[in-house]
Amino acid sequence: MIVEIVSTGTELLLGQIVNTNAPYLARKLNELGFDAVYQTTVGDNRRRMSNVLAIALERADIVITSGGLGPTQGDITKEVSAELLERQLQLHEPSVEHIRGFFQRRRLTMTNNNLRQAMMPDGAIVVTNHRGTAPGVIIEHNDKTIIHLPGPPMELEHMFEASILPYLTKRFGGQGVIISKVLRTFGIGESTLEERIRRFILAQKNPTIALLARSGEIHVRLTAKADSEPEASALIADLEASLREQINQYIFGIDEQSLEQVVGEELCRQKLSIALAESCTGGAATAKLTDVPGSSSYLIGSVVSYANRIKTEQVGVDAALLQEYGAVSPETATAMAQGIRSKFVTDIGVGITGIAGPGGSTPEKPVGLVYIAVAGPQGVVVEEEHFSGQRTAIKTRAVNSALDLLRRYLQTKN
Amino acid sequence: MIVEIVSTGTELLLGQIVNTNAPYLARKLNELGFDAVYQTTVGDNRRRMSNVLAIALERADIVITSGGLGPTQGDITKEVSAELLERQLQLHEPSVEHIRGFFQRRRLTMTNNNLRQAMMPDGAIVVTNHRGTAPGVIIEHNDKTIIHLPGPPMELEHMFEASILPYLTKRFGGQGVIISKVLRTFGIGESTLEERIRRFILAQKNPTIALLARSGEIHVRLTAKADSEPEASALIADLEASLREQINQYIFGIDEQSLEQVVGEELCRQKLSIALAESCTGGAATAKLTDVPGSSSYLIGSVVSYANRIKTEQVGVDAALLQEYGAVSPETATAMAQGIRSKFVTDIGVGITGIAGPGGSTPEKPVGLVYIAVAGPQGVVVEEEHFSGQRTAIKTRAVNSALDLLRRYLQTKN
Numbered sequence: 001m002i003v004e005i006v007s008t009g010t011e012l013l014l015g016q017i018v019n020t021n022a023p024y025l026a027r028k029l030n031e032l033g034f035d036a037v038y039q040t041t042v043g044d045n046r047r048r049m050s051n052v053l054a055i056a057l058e059r060a061d062i063v064i065t066s067g068g069l070g071p072t073q074g075d076i077t078k079e080v081s082a083e084l085l086e087r088q089l090q091l092h093e094p095s096v097e098h099i100r101g102f103f104q105r106r107r108l109t110m111t112n113n114n115l116r117q118a119m120m121p122d123g124a125i126v127v128t129n130h131r132g133t134a135p136g137v138i139i140e141h142n143d144k145t146i147i148h149l150p151g152p153p154m155e156l157e158h159m160f161e162a163s164i165l166p167y168l169t170k171r172f173g174g175q176g177v178i179i180s181k182v183l184r185t186f187g188i189g190e191s192t193l194e195e196r197i198r199r200f201i202l203a204q205k206n207p208t209i210a211l212l213a214r215s216g217e218i219h220v221r222l223t224a225k226a227d228s229e230p231e232a233s234a235l236i237a238d239l240e241a242s243l244r245e246q247i248n249q250y251i252f253g254i255d256e257q258s259l260e261q262v263v264g265e266e267l268c269r270q271k272l273s274i275a276l277a278e279s280c281t282g283g284a285a286t287a288k289l290t291d292v293p294g295s296s297s298y299l300i301g302s303v304v305s306y307a308n309r310i311k312t313e314q315v316g317v318d319a320a321l322l323q324e325y326g327a328v329s330p331e332t333a334t335a336m337a338q339g340i341r342s343k344f345v346t347d348i349g350v351g352i353t354g355i356a357g358p359g360g361s362t363p364e365k366p367v368g369l370v371y372i373a374v375a376g377p378q379g380v381v382v383e384e385e386h387f388s389g390q391r392t393a394i395k396t397r398a399v400n401s402a403l404d405l406l407r408r409y410l411q412t413k414n
Numbered sequence: 415m416i417v418e419i420v421s422t423g424t425e426l427l428l429g430q431i432v433n434t435n436a437p438y439l440a441r442k443l444n445e446l447g448f449d450a451v452y453q454t455t456v457g458d459n460r461r462r463m464s465n466v467l468a469i470a471l472e473r474a475d476i477v478i479t480s481g482g483l484g485p486t487q488g489d490i491t492k493e494v495s496a497e498l499l500e501r502q503l504q505l506h507e508p509s510v511e512h513i514r515g516f517f518q519r520r521r522l523t524m525t526n527n528n529l530r531q532a533m534m535p536d537g538a539i540v541v542t543n544h545r546g547t548a549p550g551v552i553i554e555h556n557d558k559t560i561i562h563l564p565g566p567p568m569e570l571e572h573m574f575e576a577s578i579l580p581y582l583t584k585r586f587g588g589q590g591v592i593i594s595k596v597l598r599t600f601g602i603g604e605s606t607l608e609e610r611i612r613r614f615i616l617a618q619k620n621p622t623i624a625l626l627a628r629s630g631e632i633h634v635r636l637t638a639k640a641d642s643e644p645e646a647s648a649l650i651a652d653l654e655a656s657l658r659e660q661i662n663q664y665i666f667g668i669d670e671q672s673l674e675q676v677v678g679e680e681l682c683r684q685k686l687s688i689a690l691a692e693s694c695t696g697g698a699a700t701a702k703l704t705d706v707p708g709s710s711s712y713l714i715g716s717v718v719s720y721a722n723r724i725k726t727e728q729v730g731v732d733a734a735l736l737q738e739y740g741a742v743s744p745e746t747a748t749a750m751a752q753g754i755r756s757k758f759v760t761d762i763g764v765g766i767t768g769i770a771g772p773g774g775s776t777p778e779k780p781v782g783l784v785y786i787a788v789a790g791p792q793g794v795v796v797e798e799e800h801f802s803g804q805r806t807a808i809k810t811r812a813v814n815s816a817l818d819l820l821r822r823y824l825q826t827k828n
Contacts, residue, residue: 017437023430055469284697299720
């Protein structure tokens, strides 16, 4: 089955936002065994959108659009496709109720504009949007299928997983099986990693191997194609075992597992509580840890000690030590980890201090220098890091490195 | 002049990488006054690429491709377009020299594969690549122009700025000037905002008006086209004044200005210091405030008071009050704001408490309920919010709402 992904929206054409929906859909469709071989982007212009949809319906069996289902006059996707397929738009009562409920729960007033979102082409399958107001639409038209999804990635992704994926699988059945597994690594550069597993990359056929760099993490994606799931899984398991012989120490998780999830699971399993003292990361490490549902069972709290007086008064760093070694030093990072652990009465304490820039550096202490300390029942570890990039990139890298140090501390503990 | 951007590469079709070349080119072309109204992505497949290029040459005046100029057998862009335009490929000696030099400088051996990169269609203008081996290509064909650029963003962007931009300007002259200005709003829904400025949207012509929703912010983008910059700016200023009459209270910034920047500027200007006590946002509000360079001049620090005992011990919330009203209540939010302000000795204190979910809710206190308080020289304000979505979405919205409440507090102060 040939699929074309049509992204709509003038903001995409103007380059104001990067299109993440098309790669998401492409990945998912390819995993299902569909060939998503065309991607097209068109603005909120009736004539051009109609032409693009006509071409797509000619060369593809399934056309999936994103965007243009909103309440505004610029949201025209359903109108354009209904006209192209010569179908009338009708008010769809269950959608009206859904939208009304959405506004009521949020104590907001629904405007008449929002009723546009409940207008549906005759004969369409209406797909509930559990993350927003715009329902999705599936139209089966002769031997073609056209699917309209909302533009916001959060809504599109949830709708695809919850409704479109089951629909496609049920209607078109197995297209063979494609399975992917991602080995997520941290603490190794892309080219070094590539060299370590070079012979597997050169010999790749099925499974294929793809490397992907993402804010300090390198993801190794293995993709196998086979007639059945067990066969594909077996192919992946074989290759994974060989790769792990080369890079196992850097692999912190698989697939969607994040560093903060892995850390959270270790803390839960070992029944350890944690507190952090953050300077240059400004609370971002704690914010990341608390992205995990249930993190309140181990995360007691944190202090963002931006001013030095907060380091001494609220974290318990000795003023003389701070004076002697400076705020950005292994000694201060250690004292922050120990101080917050004792002050917040937790099993684990973390201290992070560094220079995020662009100001605040000295010749000895350049922008990007960060010290991270972990204190716990097994003593203290402290690491020195040198990051490059802009202020926010340095913060992100410091957060990820802190989580990884924490992971290694927790995993070597037992 | 209508432009189509054609991105090639199977890795794009598989969703393994996000396409940043198309938005880059779109942005640049629109700034130049060209209408880049179609974007298409196709894989390294001769038949499909040829069809895509044929359609593009029909509906656009200028077709710009990225990718497929490399040395491997999968790099076929020039071959496909040469065949489509019925031109022969010839070895281009200066390009051979350029590629040879590139390898020599890096002390690498050139393989015969690399000579593929020096094969050029008859009559093409060859464009030097200062960042890599693959030259770019411009083919003027009847009244159409087709431009092939290399895929790596670093190479593509440099080549575009250094060679393609001057070429387009010289050949097609000024396409007039296009200027955009974004009014960033917060605290108003997309459809309500649209209703307020409906008559301007319906009457839009030049400037045009586009609405864009982004994690709670609605951006109103005005784009004006004119012969000169002052004329375009004047058109925007007129419309902006009319729009501000309708929605001024929701506009917090323009263009790239973020809420945290605006808040930071107010704090600086008024010489106020600030501390936060965060529960459900887990430090994310402080992390956002510290994204701004120089924020250490006003941000003293924060406490993430995830456990109730931290709220009492470290923030100074009265245990009896916490017991009586619960952790998620306007009273506790207020006590957190006042407590952190007094404990950290700052001018402004902020308290955020809520239920990020998925657990922790009760019938009276559902997931998404958040209280935000700001305490300062002008007294205390506290707001109740109801957010929907996943845990991380609720956190993000709570952070943005806290920053906006802070902005309004600071701006009404004087």
